[in-house]
Every structure is written in structure tokens, then in C-alpha cells.
Amino acid sequence: MENNTIMNITGVHKYFPGVHALSDVSLDLQRDEVHAVCGENGAGKSTLMKIIAGVYRPDDGLITLEGQPFVVHEPNEAYRKGIAIIYQESSLFPDMTVLENIFIGHEIRKPVLRGLRSPQMIDYRAMREKANAVFNRLGISVDLDRTVRTIGVATKQMIEIAKALSFDSRILILDEPTAALANREVDALFKTIRSLKSEGVSMLYISHRLDEIFEIADRVTVLRDGKHVATERVAATDRNQLVSWMVGRSLDNLYPKEDVEIGEVIFEAQSVSLRGVLEDISFNARRGEIVGISGLAGSGRTELALSLCGLVPPDSGTIKLNGKAVRIHSYREALEHGIAYVSEDRQVYGLVLPMTLKVNITHKAIRQITNLFSVINRGKEEQIAAEYMHRLAIKAPDSEFVVNKLSGGNQQKVSVAKSLAVEPEVLIVDEPTRGVDVGAKSELHRIISELAKSGKAIIMISSDLPEIIGMCDRTIVLKRGRKMGELLRNEMNQEQILHMAL
Amino acid sequence: MVRIKPTRELSLAVLLAALIIFLSLTTNFNTVSGIYSFLLAASPTIVAAIALAMVIFTGNIDISAGTISGFVAFTTGYLFRAGVPMLLAALAGIVVGVALAGLNGLISVKFRVPSIVVTLAMTMVHIGAYATFLPGSGWVENLGPGFTWFGRGRLLGVIPYAFVVAMLVAVAMMWVAKYTRFGRSLYAVGGNAQAAVYSGINPDRTVIKVFFLEGALLGISAVMRATTRSEIMPSVFIGRELFFIAAALVGGVSIFGGVGKLSGVVLGSALVYLLTVTMIYLGFQDYYQFALQGTIILLAVFISSGDFSRLKRFLRPGTVGGTQ
Numbered sequence: 001m002e003n004n005t006i007m008n009i010t011g012v013h014k015y016f017p018g019v020h021a022l023s024d025v026s027l028d029l030q031r032d033e034v035h036a037v038c039g040e041n042g043a044g045k046s047t048l049m050k051i052i053a054g055v056y057r058p059d060d061g062l063i064t065l066e067g068q069p070f071v072v073h074e075p076n077e078a079y080r081k082g083i084a085i086i087y088q089e090s091s092l093f094p095d096m097t098v099l100e101n102i103f104i105g106h107e108i109r110k111p112v113l114r115g116l117r118s119p120q121m122i123d124y125r126a127m128r129e130k131a132n133a134v135f136n137r138l139g140i141s142v143d144l145d146r147t148v149r150t151i152g153v154a155t156k157q158m159i160e161i162a163k164a165l166s167f168d169s170r171i172l173i174l175d176e177p178t179a180a181l182a183n184r185e186v187d188a189l190f191k192t193i194r195s196l197k198s199e200g201v202s203m204l205y206i207s208h209r210l211d212e213i214f215e216i217a218d219r220v221t222v223l224r225d226g227k228h229v230a231t232e233r234v235a236a237t238d239r240n241q242l243v244s245w246m247v248g249r250s251l252d253n254l255y256p257k258e259d260v261e262i263g264e265v266i267f268e269a270q271s272v273s274l275r276g277v278l279e280d281i282s283f284n285a286r287r288g289e290i291v292g293i294s295g296l297a298g299s300g301r302t303e304l305a306l307s308l309c310g311l312v313p314p315d316s317g318t319i320k321l322n323g324k325a326v327r328i329h330s331y332r333e334a335l336e337h338g339i340a341y342v343s344e345d346r347q348v349y350g351l352v353l354p355m356t357l358k359v360n361i362t363h364k365a366i367r368q369i370t371n372l373f374s375v376i377n378r379g380k381e382e383q384i385a386a387e388y389m390h391r392l393a394i395k396a397p398d399s400e401f402v403v404n405k406l407s408g409g410n411q412q413k414v415s416v417a418k419s420l421a422v423e424p425e426v427l428i429v430d431e432p433t434r435g436v437d438v439g440a441k442s443e444l445h446r447i448i449s450e451l452a453k454s455g456k457a458i459i460m461i462s463s464d465l466p467e468i469i470g471m472c473d474r475t476i477v478l479k480r481g482r483k484m485g486e487l488l489r490n491e492m493n494q495e496q497i498l499h500m501a502l
Numbered sequence: 503m504v505r506i507k508p509t510r511e512l513s514l515a516v517l518l519a520a521l522i523i524f525l526s527l528t529t530n531f532n533t534v535s536g537i538y539s540f541l542l543a544a545s546p547t548i549v550a551a552i553a554l555a556m557v558i559f560t561g562n563i564d565i566s567a568g569t570i571s572g573f574v575a576f577t578t579g580y581l582f583r584a585g586v587p588m589l590l591a592a593l594a595g596i597v598v599g600v601a602l603a604g605l606n607g608l609i610s611v612k613f614r615v616p617s618i619v620v621t622l623a624m625t626m627v628h629i630g631a632y633a634t635f636l637p638g639s640g641w642v643e644n645l646g647p648g649f650t651w652f653g654r655g656r657l658l659g660v661i662p663y664a665f666v667v668a669m670l671v672a673v674a675m676m677w678v679a680k681y682t683r684f685g686r687s688l689y690a691v692g693g694n695a696q697a698a699v700y701s702g703i704n705p706d707r708t709v710i711k712v713f714f715l716e717g718a719l720l721g722i723s724a725v726m727r728a729t730t731r732s733e734i735m736p737s738v739f740i741g742r743e744l745f746f747i748a749a750a751l752v753g754g755v756s757i758f759g760g761v762g763k764l765s766g767v768v769l770g771s772a773l774v775y776l777l778t779v780t781m782i783y784l785g786f787q788d789y790y791q792f793a794l795q796g797t798i799i800l801l802a803v804f805i806s807s808g809d810f811s812r813l814k815r816f817l818r819p820g821t822v823g824g825t826q
């Protein structure tokens with residue numbers, strides 16, 4: 001056993017100003033093992049991974065790689081020691097092509113001239129070949145010359161994965177690689193993980209989707225509040241055990257949906273079309289109702305949401321609120337009509353990362369906290385921020401904390417809080433629980449349910465089918481920009497939805 | 503695999519061609535001396551705009567590029583007057599360029615001061631130094647043909663030596679930008695500094711290096727310009743940075759970093775210069791020239807971007823804006 005250990009982490013501490021992110025954490029990684037790391041949002045998982053990847057240095061503790069002390073000062077050194085990482089937050093360059101993104105920082109080079117000390121130049125052909133090989137392995141084809149800015153979240157995530165795979169590493173760290181992926185891509189990823197494992201690559205795998213851990217991992221380590229709680233073989237534990245290690249209590253219901261009296265139609269979309277993307281989509285949402293939008297990635301789910309809330313005004317079609325046609329050509333108009341949207345991409349569209357929690361939460365609700373002269377009422381701002389930090393259990397020292405220092409899941413909560421704070425009549429949520437831990441997920445679901453109960457309408461996009469089935473009264477299914485049909489709550493099951501979506 | 507896309511380079515080339523046709527039809531531009539003087543005047547700007555573009559790729563800027571050029575010119579001329587062989591004098595001038603630009607980079611990175619602040623302050627320091635420390639405020643005259651042979655020399659009667667050097671520099675730098683890790687990391691650092699770190703790039707080192715490189719290119723550019731005349735006055739370089747930056751931006755470089763091509767920058771420099779020439783041919787006075795040129799640069803950036811969707815959106819009210 002002992003000499004099968006590739007990396008050993010003992011007694012690691014990490015302090016950030018005001019936060020003791022890791023406290024005496026130990027973990028050992030075996031050769032060709034998939035080792036899952038679990039814990040609530042802000043438990044310290046990403047911080048630990050970033051220490052291994054050379055982004056942060058531990059304040060105390062010892063790490064060894066194959067028995068040798070492992071000290072790295074920057075990611076570059078970690079890569080050279082055979083450690084590759086898929087970061088939780090996007091590390092792509094929007095203005096570069098897919099190919100450039102995959103190899104940036106570790107481009108394949110060849111000598112300019114034949115000769116020993118010849119300078120090196122980038123070998124685009126070799127990079128192309130390798131990139132194609134990696135995408136083949138992942139079972140997808142991606143245009144290598146396309147600019148990343150124009151690519152959807154799921155494909156971007158696959159590019160991040162391809163980037164990490166292009167390193168030929170001994171240790172691969174995957175920090176929530178599947179948060180943005182649908183089933184099919186997850187399957188391809190898992191196949192790749194298994195074959196890497198058989199080639200002797202060790203992996204650290206982080207996910208809030210517990211089913212995945214039971215499917216892919218050999219062992220699991222649980223962190224809570226920066227402390228090590230347990231390490232166990234996956235086969236020797238179960239879901240409830242895992243949840244109680246993570247949350248410190250057991251959790252009864254992930255989908256706390258309430259029985260609600262459904263009222264009159266409040267929101268109606270008629271024949272909404274967007275050239276090349278959406279075709280003639282009609283549906284409505286009634287007071288008290290949660291309406292799901294399902295479909296594969298690329299089926300037009302997000303585009304539909306964007307056109308309903310004025311961010312990408314549709315080419316044709318009508319939107320009616322309370323039976324009256326309204327003109328929504330910008331997001332501002334949507335907000336004025338009481339429609340709010342939570343983006344699927346919190347980092348790019350959802351948040352102003354370098355600003356504080358307070359500013360972010362009240363950003364859309366700015367009208368509610370300003371007076372006649374557009375001066376911000378500080379007390380009110382603080383009060384709203386505090387209310388949502390409390391309701392969504394956002395883990396931060398105070399409301400002045402800068403959002404990009406929050407853990408990924410807590411950023412997601414802020415992104416949702418922004419839209420809740422405007423107290424919308426119609427709330428459109430796009431992958432609302434992406435990257436959120438089980439406890440917080442149940443809590444977010446409860447908040448959404450309560451909102452519906454108070455007579456609002458909710459439109460929910462999610463690739464997580466159990467979430468759609470658990471929460472929605474009705475779901476419409478999209479396929480290639482067309483509506484394939486609607487399913488009522490009692491008709492919904494995974495097979496039926498997939499059958500319509502495929 | 504050659505595909506023609508409606509890129510910025512293409513629209514720039516079209517614009518350039520249109521202007522040249524206009525000039526040849528209406529003026530005596532289309533003569534040996536017309537072409538010669540255009541190429542001669544454009545060459546230093548091409549090299550300096552490339553220098554600036556590479557700095558701007560990383561999300562930085564060098565406002566002091568003009569005044570640094572002044573020091574380079576002075577050093578070269580002064581040493582030549584003092585009897586140093588021309589080649590050595592030019593080399594010394596370039597070294598001064600490297601040192602001054604490198605200093606900008608070092609200060610900005612080491613003290614975490616944005617480069618716009620550092621180089622703005624440096625511009626003032628430089629201007630002050632011209633008057634205070636340089637003998638005769640840096641005025642050097644009667645340099646003679648031993649000094650101007652490079653600047654005034656021409657190949658085949660039309661092509662200035664300076665232009666040949668400018669093209670060599672351009673090709674070399676395009677190669678660096680596309681085929682070296684350093685070149686790619688310029689875009690990475692300017693595109694997303696955090697992601698650059700995550701990709702194993704050291705942004706600090708990259709930025710320092712690019713400032714040193716910029717200094718060398720500014721040095722070459724300043725020697726080119728200085729050697730066209732028999733006297734040197736560093737203060738004429740004050741304000742040149744506006745043209746360098748404008749040329750880079752017209753060429754499609756994003757002022758926010760991470761985006762741009764050096765081929766575009768070459769075309770952009772030519773365009774900015776051609777505009778100057780056009781003004782002169784059309785007989786505008788100096789001060790009109792500046793105002794008109796500014797306006798035309800704005801237009802050029804806009805037209806060459808080839809992106810008219812903004813204009814359309816602008817003309818259709820009610821659809822602009824909307825942050826989430």
C-alpha cells in the first residue's frame with residue numbers, strides 16, 4: 001500500500017484574510033485511483049486543489065510527490081511535475097481559438113532549424129493532430145479554429161477538459177468538471193476517466209452530484225469548514241452517510257415542492273422565433289406554477305430565455321403579461337415588467353466579480369435602494385444584502401467581501417440572489433443550482449417553491465432531469481430550436497423527456 | 503487552406519487602396535518621389551506601432567513612447583557628432599530605448615502601478631529632462647551625409663532603406679507573435695490574466711519582457727526617423743506616441759488587450775500615414791491637420807472594424823444597453 005501512494009498531503013493549513021480555508025487537512029492519493037473530494041460550498045475543496053496545482057502555497061503542512069517533498073511556486077512548475085488541473089472557474093481565453101486555448105502556455109514546439117541549440121517555434125500541425133486526438137477520445141468534434149467567445153458553456157467545459165488532457169499528466173485534478181455538462185457528455189468524460197485510470201493516471205475528482213461519485217470514484221474524502229471529516233472507500237459508504245458527513249446532519253428532501261393553487265396565466269410567449277435558433281415557440285406560465293424547459297445542450301433553451309427577457313430580442317413573436325402584449329427589447333424593459341433572469345454563466349454574465357457581495361446582490365434591484373435623486377440608501381442596501389446572504393446561507397465574512405473570492409457555489413448563490421432581490425413577478429432561472437452543494441440546493445429549491453406559492457411564475461431551465469421532474473408542474477421540451485411538446489407533472493419521467501429531446 | 507473572410511485586414515487593405523487611387527488621380531502622388539516619400543515617412547511609424555501593439559496586447563500601454571524616441575535620436579546624434587562611428591552610435595541609441603522602456607515595465611510590474619500611470623509620469627520626467635539635462639536642450643545640428651546615409655538612402659531609386667528594415671522587423675515580429683510561446687503569452691496575459699496564470703504563464707515576466715522588446719523597436723524606429731535629417735531636436739518626438747497608438751488601434755488592436763494582429767498594424771500605420779499625406783496634398787494647415795486626422799482615425803477604426811451591427815442597433819433605439 002505505502003509505495004503505491006503517489007501523493008501524500010499531511011496537515012495542510014491555508015489562511016486567507018478573515019478565512020481559515022483549510023485547517024489540518026490530510027489526504028493521500030494512490031496510483032491509478034479516482035479519489036473524490038466532497039463538501040459543502042466553501043468547504044475548501046478548490047483551495048486544496050489550487051495548492052496542489054501551484055496557485056496557492058500552503059501556510060503549513062507537508063506535501064510529497066512520490067516520496068519527494070513537493071514544493072511549487074507557480075502552476076508552471078506543477079504542470080512540469082505532471083499535474084494537470086481543470087479549474088472550477090473558466091480558464092479559457094474568449095478571443096483565442098479552440099486550438100490556441102488548448103495549448104496556451106504549453107505549445108508543442110519544434111526546432112526552427114535542424115540543430116542542437118536551434119531556437120524553437122510552435123508546431124501548429126502537431127498541435128492540431130494532438131487536439132483532434134483528444135477530442136476523439138472525448139467523443140466530440142469541435143472546430144479548432146473557432147473563437148471560444150462564440151461557444152456555449154457545455155462545449156467550453158469540454159475544451160477545458162481537452163486542455164487538461166493535452167498535458168499527458170500523472171495526476172489529473174477535476175474540479176466540478178460536470179457542473180455544466182449534460183448526461184451524454186458526462187458519459188464520454190467518464191469513459192475517458194476510466195481509460196486514463198487504466199493507463200495509470202491518478203485523479204482527484206470534485207462534484208456536488210453524489211451519484212457521479214458512486215459511479216466513478218474509488219475512495220472519497222469529505223471536507224467540512226476546511227477540516228477533514230472522513231476518507232472512505234466508496235463501496236463501503238452510501239449517499240446518506242456522505243450527506244451527513246458533508247452537512248453534519250441528514251437531509252430529507254432535495255425537492256421540497258409545495259402544493260400550490262395554480263392561478264391565471266401571467267406570462268405568455270406566442271410564436272417566438274429567432275433566426276436560425278428558435279422556431280415558433282409558444283407556451284405560457286400561470287401564477288404559482290413552475291414551468292420547466294428541457295432539451296439537450298444546444299437545443300435553444302438558453303436562447304429562448306434570452307429572447308424572453310430582452311437580452312436577445314426575438315425576430316418575431318409576442319410576449320404577453322397578464323394578457324396584454326408588452327414590448328421587451330432590452331433587459332431593462334424586462335426588469336421594469338417584473339421579469340428577471342438568472343444566467344447559466346455566472347462568471348461571464350451573472351456577476352460583477354471584482355465587486356462586493358453587497359453591490360452584486362442589489363445590482364438589479366438598484367431602483368429599490370435609491371431615492372428620488374438616484375442616491376443609494378446605504379442602510380437599505382445593507383439590509384437587502386444581509387437578508388439574502390442569510391436566506392441563501394452565503395458563506396462570507398461580511399457583505400463587503402469581494403465576489404471573486406467566494407467559493408464557486410457561493411458565487412452561484414449570489415447570482416440567484418441578484419434576481420430574487422428585484423422581487424420579480426416572473427423569474428426565469430437558467431441552471432440555478434449549478435455547482436451548489438446538496439444542502440444549499442434543497443434550500444434554493446425551497447425558496448423557488450415559496451416564490452411560486454406566493455403567486456409568482458417560475459420558468460426553470462435545467463439539464464438536471466431529476467431537478468425538472470422534482471420541481472416543475474409542467475415542462476416543455478425543446479429540440480433544435482423547436483418545441484416538441486409539453487409534459488404535465490404526472491407524465492414526466494426521464495425516459496419520456498429524453499425521448500422527446502433526442 | 504486559404505479562406506478569405508471579411509476580416510479587418512481586408513477592409514483596411516481596401517481602404518488603403520481606395521486612398522491610394524484617390525491620391526494618384528488627384529495629385530502627383532503616383533510618382534517616384536511621391537512613393538518614396540510616403541514609404542520613408544511611414545517606415546518609422548510602422549516599427550513603432552508594432553512595438554506599441556505588442557505592449558497593448560498584454561493590456562498595457564506606453565505613453566512615453568514618443569519621448570523615449572527623442573532620447574534615442576539625441577543619443578545617436580550626439581555620439582555621432584562626438585566622433586563615434588555611426589553604427590555604434592545607433593546601437594547606443596537603441597540601448598537607451600531598451601533601458602528607458604524596460605524601466606517603465608519594471609516599475610509597473612514591481613510596484614504594481616498601472617503602466618498608463620507609470621508612463622504618463624515618465625513622459626513628464628522625460629520632457630523635463632530634455633530641457634534640464636541635455637546639452638543645448640538636445641539640439642544637435644550639421645550632422646551631414648555620414649549621418650543621413652541610412653535615412654535617405656534608397657534601393658532601386660524608390661525604396662528607402664528604412665522601409666526595407668521596417669518590413670524585416672514586421673515579418674520578424676509577426677513570426678514572434680505567432681510562432682513563439684512568448685508571442686502567444688502576450689495575448690494570454692492581456693486576454694485574461696487570471697487564466698494566463700492558470701495556464702502556467704507568468705504575467706509579470708511576460709510584461710517586463712515586452713517592454714524591453716518595445717524599447718528595442720522604438721530605438722530602431724527613432725534611428726530611422728532621426729537619420730532622415732541633418733539635425734536633431736528631441737522635442738519634435740513629443741506627441742508621436744499618439745500616432746503610434748492610433749496606428750495600432752486602426753490596425754485592429756484592442757486597447758483592452760488580448761486581441762489584434764501585427765499584419766493589421768502594418769496596414770493601420772500605412773493608413774494613418776497616408777491620411778497625413780492626403781492632408782498635406784489637399785493643402786490643410788497644421789492645426790486643421792490634427793483635428794481632421796483625429797476625426798478620420800475615429801472613422802477608420804470604425805469602418806475597418808467591419809462591424810456595423812452596433813451602428814444598426816444604435817439607429818434602432820430601445821435596444822441598446824441592458825446589463826444583467
Ligand SMILES: Nc1ncnc2c1ncn2[C@@H]1O[C@H](COP(=O)(O)OP(=O)(O)OP(=O)(O)O)[C@@H](O)[C@H]1O
Binds near residue numbers: 040045046
Ligand atoms: N482568494 C481568496 N481570498 C479570500 N478567501 C478565499 C479565497 N479563495 C477562497 N476563499 C475562501 O476560502 C473558503 C473555501 O473556498 P473554496 O473555493 O476552496 O470552496 P469549495 O469547497 O471549492 O466550494 P464550492 O463547492 O462552492 O466550489 C471560502 O470561504 C472562500 O470564500
Ligand SMILES: [Mg+2]
Binds near residue numbers: 046088175
Ligand atoms: Mg470550489
